[in-house]
Amino acid sequence: GENVEQHPSTLSVQEGDSAVIKCTYSDSASNYFPWYKQELGKRPQLIIDIRSNVGEKKDQRIAVTLNKTAKHFSLHITETQPEDSAVYFCAATPPYSGGGADGLTFGKGTHLIIQP
Amino acid sequence: GAGVSQSPSNKVTEKGKDVELRCDPISGHTALYWYRQSLGQGLEFLIYFQGNSAPDKSGLPSDRFSAERTGGSVSTLTIQRTQQEDSAVYLCASSLEYGGGYEQYFGPGTRLTVT
Numbered sequence: 001g002e003n004v005e006q007h008p009s010t011l012s013v014q015e016g017d018s019a020v021i022k023c024t025y026s027d028s029a030s031n032y033f034p035w036y037k038q039e040l041g042k043r044p045q046l047i048i049d050i051r052s053n054v055g056e057k058k059d060q061r062i063a064v065t066l067n068k069t070a071k072h073f074s075l076h077i078t079e080t081q082p083e084d085s086a087v088y089f090c091a092a093t094p095p096y097s098g099g100g101a102d103g104l105t106f107g108k109g110t111h112l113i114i115q116p
Numbered sequence: 117g118a119g120v121s122q123s124p125s126n127k128v129t130e131k132g133k134d135v136e137l138r139c140d141p142i143s144g145h146t147a148l149y150w151y152r153q154s155l156g157q158g159l160e161f162l163i164y165f166q167g168n169s170a171p172d173k174s175g176l177p178s179d180r181f182s183a184e185r186t187g188g189s190v191s192t193l194t195i196q197r198t199q200q201e202d203s204a205v206y207l208c209a210s211s212l213e214y215g216g217g218y219e220q221y222f223g224p225g226t227r228l229t230v231t
Contacts, residue, residue, distance in 0.1 A: 006158075032217045043207065043222040044159070051217060089158060103149050103161035103175070104220065 002027040004092050006107025014115050019080055021110045023090035024072040030092040033066060033073050034104070039086045047088075048075070077112075085114045118142070120223035122208050128229045129198055137193045137226045141210030148191050149220060150183060151207045159207065165191060166214040177202075198230045 003026040013019045025033075034049035050057045050064045050073065057064050061080075066073040073092075077084055091104040121140045129135050141148050150162040162175050165185040176182070180199075185191040195202055205225040211218040 034219070036222075043224050045222070046219050049219070091159075103151065103164050104159075105161065106151075106159040108158040 002030055002092055002094060002105040004090060004105050004107045006090050006110060008110060009108065010111045010113070012113040012115055013080055015080055015082060017080055019075075019077045019084070019112055021075045021088055021090070021112070022072060023074070023092075023107050024070075025092040025105075026071065027092070027094050028068075028071065029094040031095055032093045033064070034091050035064060035075050036089045036091065036106075037086045038089065038109075044089060080112075080114050082114050082116065085112060087111050120208055120210050120221050122206075122223040122226050124226060125224065126227045126229075128231060131200060131230055132197055134194065134196045135198055135228065137195075137206050137228070139191045139193070139208030139210075139223060141189065141191070141208070142221055143189075145210035145212055145221075146188065147211045147214035147218065148185060149209045149211075150191070150193050151209065152177075152204045153207055153225070154204045162193070164214070195228075198228075200230050203228055203230045 006023045031052040035047050036044035037047045038044040048059050048062050048064050050066050055066055061078045063076040087109045089109045090107040093104050123138045148165040151159045153159050163170055163183050167188050168185050180196045183193045205227050207225045208223045209220040211220045
């Protein structure tokens with residue numbers, strides 16, 4: 001099955017600086033890579049996703065890059081703000097197999113702390 | 117419209133008791149997923165439903181865990197003879213269709229504490 005590694009586990013940056021979170025995956029068949037943000041005590045919410053036919057996707061201050069050859073993808077947050085403080089999870093999933101346990105395989109999360 | 121809802125929000129039970137957790141997906145969503153999140157940990161996939169069918173139950177931690185979905189809507193996750201290691205937040209999610217590429221919308225979770 002798929003295995004997703006996420007680094008770092010904790011990231012502290014000054015407000016206004018950029019933050020980068022990296023993930024690697026094991027299953028070369030995976031083709032969908034979402035990123036979820038989870039604030040303390042709240043449910044995970046999708047912030048951006050990328051499919052394997054795209055190398056980069058941007059949404060305002062958030063961008064995701066994907067390197068299929070190296071099997072890694074990254075989340076980039078620019079001009080960080082206090083409300084960006086949360087736990088961020090990356091995930092990967094292969095195409096529908098019709099029989100496997102095909103949920104999302106999540107990384108263990110990165111606790112992003114924005115220092116004022 | 118209404119999002120994914122789960123009940124109860126919190127459940128405290130004694131070791132050895134059975135518990136039932138409920139998930140109401142977004143109306144019209146055919147796929148439903150259960151995850152478990154232990155304190156400070158990531159999300160562990162348990163099981164998914166496409167309609168009322170769960171093609172693969174191998175993600176369930178043990179045979180004390182079971183899940184069902186009726187009418188293509190509500191799902192229940194049942195844990196029999198609960199153990200302390202079952203303590204976690206159980207999250208449900210739904211998506212419009214099953215398969216990679218469909219956004220999963222999460223419910224608020226049920227925090228289960230086994231004493």
